[in-house]
Amino acid sequence: MISLFTALIAKRTVATVSALLVIAIGCGAGIWQLGRAETKIALAANLQARQQMPVLNANQGPWTLEEANERRMNARGQYIPEAAVWLDNRPRPIPPSGSTSSQSGFYLMMPLRLEGKDEVLWVNRGWAPRNNENRETLPIVQTPNKVVSIEGIVFAHPGKVYELGGSKISAYEGKPRIEQNFDLMVQAKLHGWSQAPFILRELEVGADDGLLRDWAPLTSGVDRHYAYAFQWFALAFTGFVFWLISGLRQYKRQGFGNGHRGDQE
Structure with a gap:
């Protein structure tokens, strides 16, 4: 499995960098949206506490x-x-x-x-x-x-x-x-x-x-932030899956077909 991933990365440098960029952006934006939601919840809790004074x-x-x-x-x-x-x-x-x-x-x-x-x-x-x-x-x-x-x-x-x-x-x-x-x-x-x-x-x-x-x-929009976070994480996951599937297909066509069969001959 390790050698497979190594081959997918080594033979597809541009695709790997592109996938990493998509994953980084998706995860970063998703974490930021979760942070926005937590900030709103904390502000609302603080406001509620001050209103009880x-x-x-x-x-x-x-x-x-x-x-x-x-x-x-x-x-x-x-x-x-x-x-x-x-x-x-x-x-x-x-x-x-x-x-x-x-x-x-x-x-x-x-x-x-x-x-x-x-x-x-x-x-x-x-x-x-x-x-x-x-x-x-x-x-x-x-x-x-x-x-x-x-x-x-x-x-x-x-x-x-x-x-x-x-x-x-x-x-x-x-x-x-x-x-x-x-x-x-x-x-x-x-x-x-x-x-x-x-x-x-x-x-x-x-x-x-x-x-x-x-x-x-103040908590208005928290659900929206969670929805946005899900979308960004989904984008990151989709980027990884696309990179993996396209890499496996290429590996079967070129790497496995040419490399392994050539070794056997």
Whole structure:
């Protein structure tokens, strides 16, 4: 058996190198996908543990990002709708039942002026669908014109998407803006106000305001990573089997037929 493999390798150098390359790529990508899945599971477990800690109160701060990150937080204040930022190209957190494609829309980022404090807290109020016929038409949402109490989870940012050219600071014109990404430092410079060093992703409270807040869990996509890992490992295995079978066929036609029979004669 050892001599057979030695012959398959020695007589088929190019094929062997190609097969090794396919196997290495397949195994490497498969291991990477498994690592991604394990990372998501660990992050979800850490998030769950932090959410079991006592609920923070934004009005009793100040809180640092390190203290509040991924923890539940209550906040009381009044929204400033004219300073809202609509984050474009955001998929619906959880697609409708039976749907296989993600629907694109906006995250509505809106500052909340905290009651009893000279500080603003940016809130990710939720997701709304985009008007496919006119991208500049913003969804209709309801914003209370009074002091409200909300609850959410603290994050460093609302998530980022690929953007050409990066963020640009423009003059604040007192009207909602459509952006690709959200930067707290940029907003602080635009408005010149004191604000919390994190954002609050609002949780579903049953409010009928035109926004969806059925946020996808951090473990979302773990099954997909496992499926991708299986595909990559299958590619590596297929590469090995193809190399082996094609080599055996060539060995029977040339190596066994010419070499062994020639020795016998």
